[in-house]
Amino acid sequence: MPTSVIGLFESQDIANKAVAEVTKGGVSQDAVDILASSGTKEISSRLVEAGYDEAKAQQYAKALQQGGALVIAEVEDDRADAVLEALPACCTDIVKINQRVKMRVTRI
Numbered sequence: 367m368p369t370s371v372i373g374l375f376e377s378q379d380i381a382n383k384a385v386a387e388v389t390k391g392g393v394s395q396d397a398v399d400i401l402a403s404s405g406t407k408e409i410s411s412r413l414v415e416a417g418y419d420e421a422k423a424q425q426y427a428k429a430l431q432q433g434g435a436l437v438i439a440e441v442e443d444d445r446a447d448a449v450l451e452a453l454p455a456c457c458t459d460i461v462k463i464n465q466r467v468k469m470r471v472t473r474i
Contacts, residue, residue: 369446370416373437373453374426378402381435384453388439391452402435409436416440 375381381400389395401409406427413423416438430436441449 369441369443370418371439371441371446371449371453372413372416372418374429375435375437377433378435381437384437387452388437388449391448393439393441393445393449397440399438400435401438402430404430406431412438 373381373384375384378400381402385395385398385400388398399412401412406424409427409430410420410423413426413436414420418426426436437453439449
């Protein structure tokens, strides 16, 4: 089952490093998006599309307007935990969301 792994990072540079770690672990570059400097509506729409609660998606979108970057990796459910582990400790908030909108939040 497809799963979206979402990480909020303090900067675009840190998000790029996180993407490098995830793709080094075997996730296709095409399956990973970085959202930064995008409009609030675009960001929240993308998160809702990935299965995220609309109110929480809007909070992330507003946070990104003040800087930072959001990484979204679309992976098979059996690979989601490995992707979570691959994200560096610099991540502010990591969320795993599957199509059933079951969430697991890890704060680092």
